[in-house]
Amino acid sequence: xxxxxVLVTGVSNPLGAEVARRLSPQVPYLxxxxxxxxxxxxxxxxxxxxxxxxxxxxxxxxxxxxxxLVHLAVLIDSPHDSRSVHETNVIGTMNVLxxxxxxxxxxxxxxxxxxxxxxxxxxNDPSFFSEDMVNFDKVxxxxxxxxxxxxxxxxxxxxxxxxxxxxxxxxGLRVSEGTSLARYLSLPIVPTFAGFDPRLQLMHEDDAVExxxxxxxxxxxxxxxxxGDGVVLLSQAIGVMGGSPAPILPPYGxxxxxxxxxxxxxxxxxxxxxxxxxFGSVMDCSRLESSFAWKPSYSSRQAMDAxxxxxxxxxxxxxxxxxxxxxxxxxxxxxRRERHLSPSGAARHLPINGEEFQxx
Amino acid sequence: MAPPPQGFRLPKPIRRLQRQAPxxxxxxLSGLSTRLRDxxxxxxxxMNRIMEVVQFVYQxxxxxxxxxxxxxxxxxxxxxxTESFITVFKSLYRDYWRVETVGVEHVPPTGRALLxxxxxxxxxxxxxxxxxxxxxxxxxxxxxxxxxxxxxxxMPVMSWFLRRTGQAVGHxxxxxxxxxxxxxxxxxxxxxxxxxxxxxxxxRLRRFGRGGFVATAIRARAPIIPVSVVGSEEIYPMVxxxxxxxxxxGLPYFPVTPFWPWLGPLGMIPLPSKxxxxxxxxxxxxxxxxxxxxxxxxxxxxxxEVRDTIQRGIYDNLKLRRxxxx
Numbered sequence: 001x002x003x004x005x006v007l008v009t010g011v012s013n014p015l016g017a018e019v020a021r022r023l024s025p026q027v028p029y030l031x032x033x034x035x036x037x038x039x040x041x042x043x044x045x046x047x048x049x050x051x052x053x054x055x056x057x058x059x060x061x062x063x064x065x066x067x068x069l070v071h072l073a074v075l076i077d078s079p080h081d082s083r084s085v086h087e088t089n090v091i092g093t094m095n096v097l098x099x100x101x102x103x104x105x106x107x108x109x110x111x112x113x114x115x116x117x118x119x120x121x122x123x124n125d126p127s128f129f130s131e132d133m134v135n136f137d138k139v140x141x142x143x144x145x146x147x148x149x150x151x152x153x154x155x156x157x158x159x160x161x162x163x164x165x166x167x168x169x170x171x172g173l174r175v176s177e178g179t180s181l182a183r184y185l186s187l188p189i190v191p192t193f194a195g196f197d198p199r200l201q202l203m204h205e206d207d208a209v210e211x212x213x214x215x216x217x218x219x220x221x222x223x224x225x226x227x228g229d230g231v232v233l234l235s236q237a238i239g240v241m242g243g244s245p246a247p248i249l250p251p252y253g254x255x256x257x258x259x260x261x262x263x264x265x266x267x268x269x270x271x272x273x274x275x276x277x278x279f280g281s282v283m284d285c286s287r288l289e290s291s292f293a294w295k296p297s298y299s300s301r302q303a304m305d306a307x308x309x310x311x312x313x314x315x316x317x318x319x320x321x322x323x324x325x326x327x328x329x330x331x332x333x334x335x336r337r338e339r340h341l342s343p344s345g346a347a348r349h350l351p352i353n354g355e356e357f358q359x360x
Numbered sequence: 361m362a363p364p365p366q367g368f369r370l371p372k373p374i375r376r377l378q379r380q381a382p383x384x385x386x387x388x389l390s391g392l393s394t395r396l397r398d399x400x401x402x403x404x405x406x407m408n409r410i411m412e413v414v415q416f417v418y419q420x421x422x423x424x425x426x427x428x429x430x431x432x433x434x435x436x437x438x439x440x441x442t443e444s445f446i447t448v449f450k451s452l453y454r455d456y457w458r459v460e461t462v463g464v465e466h467v468p469p470t471g472r473a474l475l476x477x478x479x480x481x482x483x484x485x486x487x488x489x490x491x492x493x494x495x496x497x498x499x500x501x502x503x504x505x506x507x508x509x510x511x512x513x514x515m516p517v518m519s520w521f522l523r524r525t526g527q528a529v530g531h532x533x534x535x536x537x538x539x540x541x542x543x544x545x546x547x548x549x550x551x552x553x554x555x556x557x558x559x560x561x562x563x564r565l566r567r568f569g570r571g572g573f574v575a576t577a578i579r580a581r582a583p584i585i586p587v588s589v590v591g592s593e594e595i596y597p598m599v600x601x602x603x604x605x606x607x608x609x610g611l612p613y614f615p616v617t618p619f620w621p622w623l624g625p626l627g628m629i630p631l632p633s634k635x636x637x638x639x640x641x642x643x644x645x646x647x648x649x650x651x652x653x654x655x656x657x658x659x660x661x662x663x664x665e666v667r668d669t670i671q672r673g674i675y676d677n678l679k680l681r682r683x684x685x686x
Contacts, residue, residue: 127529128533195519231432
């Protein structure tokens with residue numbers, strides 16, 4: 001089956017936008033939805049304002065006759081409070097799955113974004129996590145618990161639906177501009193947990209996009225760890241960024257250290273990252289390599305080097321989001337008008353467009 | 361290295377003296393050493409030892425200059441860094457505990473093998489000494505990768521030191537992965553039951569878990585090499601165990617020895633007992649199949665065989681030792 005009608009949820013975050021950009025020349029019909037305005041204008045994509053936290057998303061999936069769904073509306077590294085993260089990750093995924101499971105739904109392929117955070121990090125963990133090491137009964141909190149719950153929902157869905165085999169991608173820690181890990185590592189003096197120098201496994205943004213696109217275009221059912229080769233020690237990563245580590249955070253009571261970081265360094269280190277900064281987390285990605293016949297092009301060290309190089313390049317001011325959005329709306333309207341006018345466009349006429357969807 | 365500030369520079373003769381100082385110092389010491397040897401008729405100042413110390417200092421300086429430009433393996437093992445510490449462990453091995461090692465030729469020069477040893481002495485010094493023995497006495501120096509209890513991985517300093525010197529977590533998955541990379545893996549099946557036993561029970565092996573190490577060795581087709589260590593029991597004669605304190609600190613046991621905790625950090629200095637390490641002939645498991653790894657009877661029989669070999673080796677070596685500190 002080649003994907004024909006593809007919906008990307010969470011298309012307004014940088015990862016979703018890049019995935020949509022890569023998918024648009026490859027698929028005939030591409031739709032994107034998010035609650036926020038899109039960050040880039042795409043000629044080949046129809047954007048819909050829709051919230052996965054509401055059951056209306058199911059109706060959207062059915063009425064647009066989506067056959068391939070790329071669920072990226074999963075908050076991994078966001079400044080939102082834990083409540084809305086839970087709502088988006090668990091309730092949002094549930095709504096999406098309900099939409100996919102409906103008898104009238106045409107969804108045959110589902111790609112779900114998950115994260116390395118699903119494994120948690122602790123002293124009792126083995127040196128490498130393989131895909132079946134997730135313990136759903138584990139006492140977990142925060143993001144780890146939400147992701148565990150989310151993946152449980154996906155696996156229940158897999159058991160009940162033989163027509164659709166979802167692909168779950170557990171993406172490794174990404175160091176691109178703006179992630180909280182990158183901001184933490186870029187500090188001139190990085191406070192670290194005293195007496196700990198964990199192994200980190202990192203991943204470049206391009207590889208994350210590539211993995212999602214490959215999972216969408218190919219048939220790879222199952223759960224996959226996706227991360228770069230090799231490991232980088234925390235002290236090495238800080239050295240690459242040109243900072244110096246300061247082992248001053250107390251290793252016990254990590255919430256206290258996180259509070260201090262927020263107050264004095266202005267950095268919000270999420271709980272799952274704080275655990276990784278003490279105990280490290282490394283995944284075994286051999287399943288990805290054998291099933292996709294592809295592996296991330298950046299190793300952990302190269303991803304770190306890429307971030308360090310990016311730090312030196314001066315940022316060019318991008319056009320502000322509202323302008324972008326206006327451009328997007330204009331392009332969309334123009335496309336719609338063209339479709340109504342031209343006789344050949346009638347064949348490509350969508351069964352439902354934005355306005356009709358709002359009415360329903 | 362950063363160039364010195366331009367404004368102020370020491371006069372040239374002083375700078376030259378600074379550069380030459382280590383060489384002058386060594387020349388003086390070697391002269392003194394020769395004089396003392398002539399006067400007393402025996403080696404008082406051993407120049408080889410002094411050179412080792414100097415070498416260690418220079419190595420550390422070189423390592424500090426690497427910055428972030430070094431590679432660790434996926435387990436976090438930094439071979440170059442570990443080798444620089446061999447000097448320290450070698451002097452403990454040779455001068456402090458005067459370890460006598462026999463049967464090191466049983467360790468294969470290449471390929472995988474599982475070393476199984478008895479575990480004793482509150483802190484895992486026996487692991488470091490086995491590692492040092494294989495690295496310094498073997499014809500092909502190899503790094504032994506020991507598996508440590510996960511409690512240590514949760515401790516500050518310990519966790520990074522252990523990982524950086526090549527240790528991994530005592531998890532069946534880690535054992536399998538290390539063996540599949542053709543490494544020498546060292547396990548202590550007794551675990552903390554061995555290190556935390558009281559002085560009264562010295563040299564009596566504890567239960568060998570559920571024989572998980574045997575099953576892993578069969579699956580990885582790695583020969584099992586039993587290792588008997590004598591001397592590790594006396595480094596910290598543990599006379600008591602403060603359970604409530606241990607529970608409070610999250611430790612497997614809280615030892616009380618004649619010196620700890622009464623003397624504070626001084627109590628952590630191990631006693632200079634006389635050590636012997638014996639590597640036994642390897643037990644070949646390559647003719648066993650995966651099915652045997654799941655056969656609990658077969659696994660326990662092999663685990664008992666290994667345990668008996670180690671226990672017998674301990675008694676033999678105790679007889680060969682003239683006294684605890686001799």
